[in-house]
Amino acid sequence: MSGQGRRLTGGDLAGDPLTVARSLLGCHLVAGPVALRLTEVEAYWGVDDPGSHGYRGMTPRTEVMFGPAGRLYVYRSYGVHWCANIVCGAKGECAAVLLRAGEVVAGYGVVEQRRPGVRRRDLARGPGRLTRALGIVGEDDGAAVVGRGAPFVLRAPAEPVAAERIRTGPRVGVSGPGGDGERYPWRYWLADEPSVSPYRPGRPRVRRG
DNA sequence: GGAGCGATTATT
């Protein structure tokens, strides 16, 4: 069982996103009545990361990624879905961890109302579904997940996640060099978790048949 | 000023 541990602080998120990503696995993210146990995340690190929205510098959209650790970076995906990151690293550095999947551990009734008819394991399986389960929308861009009065709360697992249970691989859906699992094996997930989203390679630029 | 393109998901 994964009970609730202590609240995470900004200091817990100030490290590099690879380290932070691993440490977020098994943590509970609380949004009002709903809580998810995080089972799958991805790291995006630096303006040299070709898979990152911060590639080649800051824009109005990605400004939050360059800010202090402990806030949400929320963006619209494919014009349809919201996806949420936890900003980490030092202020001025472009670093964030994308929340890809989780297991509902509280507020199941609320989530079920938000997603009628969806199988329990699929409720937060994938980044777009995860935000819907938590009720995260574009207005939450920049919202805090640490500190007093933060609208979201992160809690560490009561017992640390065993390192042997953590798997790594290429990031999902990232096309081009950023999707190269040799250079960027920056997806992290917990072994044997039904809520982990299926891997899909990034779509190639041209498709002919 | 506008075309092109996604860190995706639900449906065919």
Add this chain to the structure above:
DNA sequence: ATAATCGCTCCC
């Protein structure tokens, strides 16, 4: 396999 759908980026 592919439509849905829109803000950001980059190129005229």
